[in-house]
Amino acid sequence: MRLGRRELLMGSAALLLAACAPRVPALRAGPSRDVDEWATAPDPGYDAWVLSFLPRARNAGIPEPTLQAAFAEAGFIPAVIEKDRSQAEFSRSLQDYLLSGVSDSRVENGRAAMARHAQTLAAVEATYGVDKEAVAAIWGMESSYGVRKGDVPIVSALSTLAYEGRRAQFFETQLVSALRILAAGDTTPRAMKGSWAGAMGHTQFIPTSFESLAVDFTGDGRRDIWGEDPSDALASTANYLAKSGWRRGEPWGELAQGASGGGSGGRVIQPDGAPAFRVYRNFDVIKRYNNADSYAIAVGHLSDRLRGGPPLAGLFSSERPLTLPERIELQEGLTALGFDTRGTDGNVGPGTIQAIRAFQASRGLPQTGFAEPSVLQALR
Numbered sequence: 061m062r063l064g065r066r067e068l069l070m071g072s073a074a075l076l077l078a079a080c081a082p083r084v085p086a087l088r089a090g091p092s093r094d095v096d097e098w099a100t101a102p103d104p105g106y107d108a109w110v111l112s113f114l115p116r117a118r119n120a121g122i123p124e125p126t127l128q129a130a131f132a133e134a135g136f137i138p139a140v141i142e143k144d145r146s147q148a149e150f151s152r153s154l155q156d157y158l159l160s161g162v163s164d165s166r167v168e169n170g171r172a173a174m175a176r177h178a179q180t181l182a183a184v185e186a187t188y189g190v191d192k193e194a195v196a197a198i199w200g201m202e203s204s205y206g207v208r209k210g211d212v213p214i215v216s217a218l219s220t221l222a223y224e225g226r227r228a229q230f231f232e233t234q235l236v237s238a239l240r241i242l243a244a245g246d247t248t249p250r251a252m253k254g255s256w257a258g259a260m261g262h263t264q265f266i267p268t269s270f271e272s273l274a275v276d277f278t279g280d281g282r283r284d285i286w287g288e289d290p291s292d293a294l295a296s297t298a299n300y301l302a303k304s305g306w307r308r309g310e311p312w313g314e315l316a317q318g319a320s321g322g323g324s325g326g327r328v329i330q331p332d333g334a335p336a337f338r339v340y341r342n343f344d345v346i347k348r349y350n351n352a353d354s355y356a357i358a359v360g361h362l363s364d365r366l367r368g369g370p371p372l373a374g375l376f377s378s379e380r381p382l383t384l385p386e387r388i389e390l391q392e393g394l395t396a397l398g399f400d401t402r403g404t405d406g407n408v409g410p411g412t413i414q415a416i417r418a419f420q421a422s423r424g425l426p427q428t429g430f431a432e433p434s435v436l437q438a439l440r
Contacts, residue, residue, distance in 0.1 A: 098212045098256075100135025109223040110134075113232070120236050126243040133249065134216045136223070143256045144225050154334040154354050155375050156413055159429060161358040163408040164381040166200055167365045173205040174366060180291050184277070188298035189308045194342070195298050197363035198349060199290065202264040206290055209261055210254040214238050218258045218267075234258050237267035246274075246283045253286065261285030262293035273300045297349075304348040305341065312346060312360030313339035315372060329353060335374055377430035386436055393439040394419055 110131060117127055174181060174196050181192040196205075203209045218238055221231035238258070242249060254260035258267065262285055265274060274283040277295035285293035310323045316336035323340025330336040331353050339356075346356040361372055371377070382390065387406040394401050394415045402411030413429040420427045423438060 097139055098137050098216075099139075100216060101138050103136035106136035106220065106223050110219060113219070113222070113235075116232075117236060117239060120240075122236065122239045123243050126239055130215045130239055130242055130249050131219075134213065134219055137212070137216050137220045137256075140212070140217050140220045140256045141224055144221060152354075152410065154331045154357065156410065156429065157354045158358055158361065158372070158375055159413050160409045161201060162362045162365060162371075162376075164431070165384070165387065165407045166204070166362065168384070169205055169207075170196055170200045170362065170366045173199070177290065177294070180277075180294060184291075184295045184298045185308075187277075187295070188302040190298040190301045190306045191308055191363065193363040193366045194301065194306070194312075194346070194359070195294050196366055197359045198297050198301075198346075199263055199294060200362055200366075201355070201359055202259075203262050206262045206288075209286065210256075210259070210264075212253060212256050213249070214252045214254050214258055214260060214267075215249055217254075217256055221258070231258065234267045237271050241267060241270060245281075247286055251286050262290045263297045265293075265296065269300065270296070273303060275299050300349060301345055304345045306345045307341055310342055311340055312342040312356070312363070313337050315374075331357070335372075377428070377432040379430070379432040379434060382431055382433060382436065386433070387431060390431055390436050390439065391415075393436070397439075 114127060114131075118124070174192070181196065184190070184195060185192040199205055215235070215238060218231050218235040222228050222235050225231050238252065241247065242252065252260065255264060259265065260267070260270065265285060270283070270285070274285060274296040275292065276283045277291045278284075278289065283292050283296065285296060307324065313323070314320065314337065316328050316330075316338045323342065325341040325344070326338050328336050328338050337357065343356050343360060346359050347353070349359075350356070365371070384406045387408060388404055391401040391404040391406070391412055394412070395404060397419065399415035399419045400411065401415045402409070408431045412431065416431060416435055417427040417429045419439070420429075420435070425438070
């Protein structure tokens with residue numbers, strides 16, 4: 061259901077009575093979804109929760125016009141709950157995470173994006189003292205350089221999670237923060253989109269982080285991390301890293317075998333089933349953005365690749381990178397043989413990695429998952 065202006069201003073006895081009616085169970089989608097994956101669905105319990113939330117929002121200082129605009133088209137999204145319940149069902153090895161997160165296509169696209177926004181990135185680096193490659197790497201990991209910013213309406217997502225999610229208080233806090241952002245005029249309810257869990261824009265800020273760390277780098281009076289221009293998002297990310305203690309010019313880390321040092325606060329870590337890394341202070345700064353070793357290693361290594369560094373020995377192929385047409389040919393060849401890559405666009409993700417491994421197993425080859433010339437040759 062979508063709450064309109066009248067329902068927000070009225071006590072709406074009808075809605076409260078509806079809340080006592082039997083719940084409409086959320087639809088459980090199969091492998092494929094309808095076109096509108098994030099469609100809202102009637103849920104009387106959600107409607108009653110919104111009515112109980114509105115006084116709390118008003119007490120928190122949210123203006124009435126903001127509440128009316130924010131909830132005019134908001135509603136319960138079953139797919140958000142589905143995602144929340146299933147997100148921890150599987151885990152990937154560090155190697156698989158890096159193979160997709162720091163793929164050749166992500167490196168190529170990142171270098172192209174840095175070239176397009178060279179002036180902005182240089183200004184951001186000079187202003188905040190954060191290496192531009194690190195900022196670009198987070199941009200790449202979070203939204204593929206703005207290509208996948210997320211299309212979930214944030215007010216609907218956060219109110220859905222606050223109503224029925226596992227961390228109701230956390231998501232209600234984020235919802236109130238999102239409403240304050242709307243009240244400040246940084247964006248509109250329709251433009252405020254992001255991930256199902258409430259992260260927003262080019263570099264996926266949650267609302268409370270946005271409130272404390274987002275900046276208006278363009279000087280247009282709005283902190284716009286959602287639009288086509290990534291300037292505010294890149295500067296906001298640099299501000300986040302700077303406030304977390306980033307040291308410009310220092311490395312994040314390196315493979316422990318043959319480590320050359322050069323960073324402060326060095327220590328050795330070894331993720332499960334992976335080589336040992338010597339990591340430094342900037343590694344921990346990246347973890348302030350996302351508190352996972354695999355994420356920090358991926359961002360750090362992607363930043364090295366964007367700077368022109370080589371792939372990590374032992375975790376990536378030692379062969380030359382495939383060109384985009386060759387990656388597409390590889391995916392099409394695997395798919396034709398029944399090894400589904402879940403797409404043939406040349407972007408090597410988890411589906412392609414698993415398809416390569418399945419193909420290699422069928423031929424009695426080492427199951428590396430590498431998208432490399434020798435695999436393409438075997439397909440031919």
